[in-house]
Amino acid sequence: MTGSTTPAPKAAVRDLREAIELLKAHDGQFVSTAVEVDPEAELAGVYKKVGAGGTVQRPTRVGPAMLFENVKGYDIPVIVGVLASRKRIALFMDADEEFLGRHMLDAMQHATDPVLVDSAPCQEVVQLADEPDFDLRTLLPAPTNTPEDAGPYFCMAVLRGTDPETGQHDVTIHRLCVQGRDEISVFMQTGRHIGFMYEKYDAMDEPMPITISMGISPVEYMAISFEPPSTPYGFDELEFAGGLKGSPVELIKAKTVDEAALASAEIVIEGEIQPKRRVAEDQHTNTGFAMPEFPGYDGVANPSLPIIKVKAVTTRTNPILQTLVGPGEEHVSLAGIPTEGSLTQALDDALPGLVTNVYSHSAGGGKYVGILQIHKRDHNDQGRERQAALVAFGAFPEMKHVILVDDDVDIFDTDDVLWAMTTRFQAERSVIPIPGVRCHPLDPSADPEFLWTNPDHGISTKVIFDCTVPWSLRDRFIRAPFQDVDVTRFLPDWAGD
Structure with a gap:
């Protein structure tokens, strides 16, 4: 090429x-x-x-x-x-x-x-x-x-x-x-x-x-x-x-x-x-x-x-x-990492610079759950984080849940993601359901017997979990700023990051 x-x-x-x-x-x-x-x-x-x-x-x-x-x-x-x-x-x-x-x-x-x-x-x-x-x-x-x-x-x-x-x-x-x-x-x-x-x-x-x-x-x-x-x-x-x-x-x-x-x-x-x-x-x-x-x-x-x-x-x-x-x-590796590549391509094309990284989480088998790391640059990016979730659903129809977090959150650390969902999330404004959408037939909850409004097996309510801070409130959600120290000075065999 x-x-x-x-x-x-x-x-x-x-x-x-x-x-x-x-x-x-x-x-x-x-x-x-x-x-x-x-x-x-x-x-x-x-x-x-x-x-x-x-x-x-x-x-x-x-x-x-x-x-x-x-x-x-x-x-x-x-x-x-x-x-x-x-x-x-x-x-x-x-x-x-x-x-x-x-x-x-x-x-x-x-x-x-x-x-x-x-x-x-x-x-x-x-x-x-x-x-x-x-x-x-x-x-x-x-x-x-x-x-x-x-x-x-x-x-x-x-x-x-x-x-x-x-x-x-x-x-x-x-x-x-x-x-x-x-x-x-x-x-x-x-x-x-x-x-x-x-x-x-x-x-x-x-x-x-x-x-x-x-x-x-x-x-x-x-x-x-x-x-x-x-x-x-x-x-x-x-x-x-x-x-x-x-x-x-x-x-x-x-x-x-x-x-x-x-x-x-x-x-x-x-x-x-x-x-x-x-x-x-x-x-x-x-x-x-x-x-x-x-x-x-x-x-x-x-x-x-x-x-x-x-x-x-x-x-x-x-x-x-x-x-x-x-x-x-x-299976998460085989399904999820290529999904991350496909989503990256779609998001880069649609919203350049907004999404800094993508993780197809293990809990969804690499297919159902996507975590998007969002970098809001100014007030014009407020609301585009949710548009990114819609792009992800369109690019990969099998995805069921998209979790949006800010770029100070480690998307590969579930504890950090849940922290964002705890402190930067209010269900009334932060949960965006999209009912009646075709998803994946192997999800046992995607069935009329589980949710009576589902017209057919494989139909899901897709959900956006917006765990990002509104641009206007960004100064009130700054994480405690610890000093960056070289730990190997104190523990020469330290293998951590």
Whole structure:
């Protein structure tokens, strides 16, 4: 892209293995265990306490990434939590932890086309589905998060597909449930680009070739998670990933289908999404649940999902399977940080200089709650803070609550945000409800049974919480001015900010 005004980013890692080595070099960012763990609920139960964070049931915390070296019944280890920390994301990107959204947005200026390579480590081992001993259920240790899950899931699975009419490509992370020796169900929420492509194949009664790449560069995962309006239909997120990495993403042609996979992957599943065929997500368990979703509740099993017919699995030698705990901080990173980038773009365009930073809070799974740091420059900016909230709702329709704070409030410190809501907030003037707006279907309160005035499931009352000081009263809300002291004079080993 020409006309760039920012220096090109240069990520610190190229693949998952480099990411693991980087984390090992930083205290508190990586742990490993050789104790045997059951992939059915036990693995997720361990990481829930070690480091899942997010909206996971307490007790939990934001902790280190964890490698399970000895997974019961499998020769493949499982790693979880690689992206479950803003600090780790910043390490991988070589970026400022508090401005990751803006860093990603700036990388858009350096988008670069992916390149096709002749060979890649992800194809060092090839296992074809037509071999008699092939069985996904015994080959790959897909975990279940809870005993009520519909089945084992691949949760960090990047699907790549191609529009049959335009030839445009897309990559998206989707929920995949193993349904048989060579079958996987795929959940594609309405509006997702891969789903739109599949609808065209389905209408033509033709199978859709896809690849599923798992265990890729964490920087590629972050870029792939960017959503519209920053990445409209037809924009290949791998171009953006190249800009974020500082080098083009490498692709490799699949062995059995007409599609390409990410060369950095630990594991690639090749297959075709079948036309005119649907299965119940929980057809083998009948639990009624899918898996835990980002709001913190078990998702309802979908009664009718398309099926991927697997053709082959290719891997690195001694591969690592990467996964996440559904509602955890890892989802917050994947959903929230790209959301911050999209919101930054929309707010910069609409109200330049007014919003200094954005945080998609963990409590909303990276989607529902946005905190905007407002810098009022004069009396003309009074009222524009609420306009900024409206811009945020328009740019990211899934957002439910926007909290506005002044620029002396740390948006990443919930205590500080609640302090602003306590001392700079009066509900009568500071709560601005916007009823009857489409939000997100996974919010269980967005339902007529919860609020009788809601006409349909997924309809919410969006709310602006204006915790900013009116411009005319700004001199009465100055925080107590402590002296700025170098603490290391008194405590040489002090590691605080």
